[in-house]
Amino acid sequence: MMSPFAPTGTGWQPVRATDLRAAGSPPGTCERCGRTNIRFIHLISHATLGESLVGSECARRLCFGYSPEREEARLRKLWQRQSRG
Numbered sequence: 276m277m278s279p280f281a282p283t284g285t286g287w288q289p290v291r292a293t294d295l296r297a298a299g300s301p302p303g304t305c306e307r308c309g310r311t312n313i314r315f316i317h318l319i320s321h322a323t324l325g326e327s328l329v330g331s332e333c334a335r336r337l338c339f340g341y342s343p344e345r346e347e348a349r350l351r352k353l354w355q356r357q358s359r360g
């Protein structure tokens with residue numbers, strides 16, 4: 276299966292977004308800017324730099340064309356459905 280995300284100019288590619296609340300984990304910290312209390316953490320990957328866990332702002336800045344909000348909206352909906360059922 277092809278990745279739904281196109282390669283980006285910075286070399287960073289989004290891997291997946293995680294809803295830490297739904298996962299039962301404490302809020303996360305962005306590894307790029309140090310921002311704390313992050314509910315939605317984005318795992319991004321670089322061919323030579325490896326992987327990094329970042330908040331939505333850094334994910335959007337590093338991954339050109341990536342829309343963290345869309346992923347977060349999807350996860351939010353998923354979580355609402357799960358907590359209802």
Ligand SMILES: [Zn+2]
Binds near residue numbers: 307330
């Ligand atoms: Zn950040």
